[in-house]
Amino acid sequence: MIKLGKLTDYAIVVLTQLSQESDGARSAPQLAEKTGIPEPTVAKVLKTLAREKLVESLRGAAGGYRLAKRAQDMSLCEVIEAVEGPIAITSCVTEAPEPCGAEGRCPSRGKWDPVNRAIRLALQELKLSDMASRGCGAPAQRLIQVTMPRALEEGRAK
Amino acid sequence: MIKLGKLTDYAIVVLTQLSQESDGARSAPQLAEKTGIPEPTVAKVLKTLAREKLVESLRGAAGGYRLAKRAQDMSLCEVIEAVEGPIAITSCVTEAPEPCGAEGRCPSRGKWDPVNRAIRLALQELKLSDMASRGCGAPAQRLIQVTMPRALEEGRAK
DNA sequence: CCAAAGAGTACTAAAACCGTCCTGATTTAT
DNA sequence: ATAAATCAGGACGGTTTTAGTACTCTTTGG
Numbered sequence: 001m002i003k004l005g006k007l008t009d010y011a012i013v014v015l016t017q018l019s020q021e022s023d024g025a026r027s028a029p030q031l032a033e034k035t036g037i038p039e040p041t042v043a044k045v046l047k048t049l050a051r052e053k054l055v056e057s058l059r060g061a062a063g064g065y066r067l068a069k070r071a072q073d074m075s076l077c078e079v080i081e082a083v084e085g086p087i088a089i090t091s092c093v094t095e096a097p098e099p100c101g102a103e104g105r106c107p108s109r110g111k112w113d114p115v116n117r118a119i120r121l122a123l124q125e126l127k128l129s130d131m132a133s134r135g136c137g138a139p140a141q142r143l144i145q146v147t148m149p150r151a152l153e154e155g156r157a158k
Numbered sequence: 159m160i161k162l163g164k165l166t167d168y169a170i171v172v173l174t175q176l177s178q179e180s181d182g183a184r185s186a187p188q189l190a191e192k193t194g195i196p197e198p199t200v201a202k203v204l205k206t207l208a209r210e211k212l213v214e215s216l217r218g219a220a221g222g223y224r225l226a227k228r229a230q231d232m233s234l235c236e237v238i239e240a241v242e243g244p245i246a247i248t249s250c251v252t253e254a255p256e257p258c259g260a261e262g263r264c265p266s267r268g269k270w271d272p273v274n275r276a277i278r279l280a281l282q283e284l285k286l287s288d289m290a291s292r293g294c295g296a297p298a299q300r301l302i303q304v305t306m307p308r309a310l311e312e313g314r315a316k
Numbered sequence: 317c318c319a320a321a322g323a324g325t326a327c328t329a330a331a332a333c334c335g336t337c338c339t340g341a342t343t344t345a346t
Numbered sequence: 347a348t349a350a351a352t353c354a355g356g357a358c359g360g361t362t363t364t365a366g367t368a369c370t371c372t373t374t375g376g
Contacts, residue, residue: 002242051355
């Protein structure tokens with residue numbers, strides 16, 4: 001199972017919520033209340049997203065955050081990379097300067113590239129706005145309760 | 159960073175090694191020596207692979223393992239699913255009977271499907287034999303030393 | 317009948333991740 | 347000018363996940 005961390009999930013929820021607000025900034029505490037995610041965690045996620053330029057932050061008394069671009073222009077690829085780092089299916093494949101040990105080039109180097117490319121491509125086509133459109137009436141708030149019932153993953157071991 | 163576990167890496171290394179042996183079974187200790195992976199771990203991986211029918215096991219004094227199919231017919235998708243469980247990019251998306259909480263359907267349910275499909279497709283096209291073909295002279299043994307210098311992942315946080 | 321090998325399970329140790337808190341910087345309002 | 351609200355950045359502890367190991371049982375060839 002290839003899995004995303006909880007924080008990434010939170011990021012998507014928060015960004016989705018942000019995209020549904022009428023213009024203007026929303027503070028971390030506000031977003032925490034609307035999404036049901038604990039406030040310190042929301043703050044942490046937003047700080048990361050601000051550092052990666054996915055949201056703009058406004059400091060000061062009436063400060064807050066707002067999306068740095070339109071929801072339909074923000075791909076999940078960006079979001080995931082912002083939170084989790086570069087997307088690649090192995091650790092070794094990233095563009096590190098001199099990643100692999102001393103002598104001898106890694107035989108599997110580059111073999112994963114097609115896979116990584118496919119993942120990124122699919123992720124780039126999925127936009128934040130796609131996550132918002134929902135067929136049922138559940139508010140984003142429910143999303144957080146509903147995501148990641150981690151216990152159920154255990155079923156895979158059979 | 160979407161990542162594969164170490165065990166999956168080991169599985170690929172061991173299977174690759176197995177594919178390069180002339181016909182006949184190889185025991186876990188033999189494979190451990192050839193790959194440089196600790197013997198108990200090799201044994202563990204092989205047991206998993208045998209359970210998932212990717213290798214055939216021969217018990218008894220002269221027993222061992224051999225590939226259940228040709229290397230060019232074995233996709234990485236199979237290998238990964240054997241070790242890690244079903245491939246999906248979120249935890250929630252698996253085919254669990256009643257995964258999500260009580261009332262209200264999960265808004266993001268199904269949104270990830272195109273991504274998951276793309277990943278699986280790419281993974282199905284990559285065969286075990288592709289991993290074996292190497293442009294340099296490094297034996298598979300080196301692969302294990304070379305994969306996953308986990309420390310380097312830290313660089314991503316910047 | 318014994319030795320070698322796989323099967324299955326359970327346990328321990330290490331690593332990653334999540335969540336929280338604390339301190340400092342910035343801006344608005346009074 | 348001061349106070350309040352808010353973001354920025356880093357540090358820390360606990361929980362969960364994963365990796366690695368050990369033990370016992372079964373199978374099979376000599």
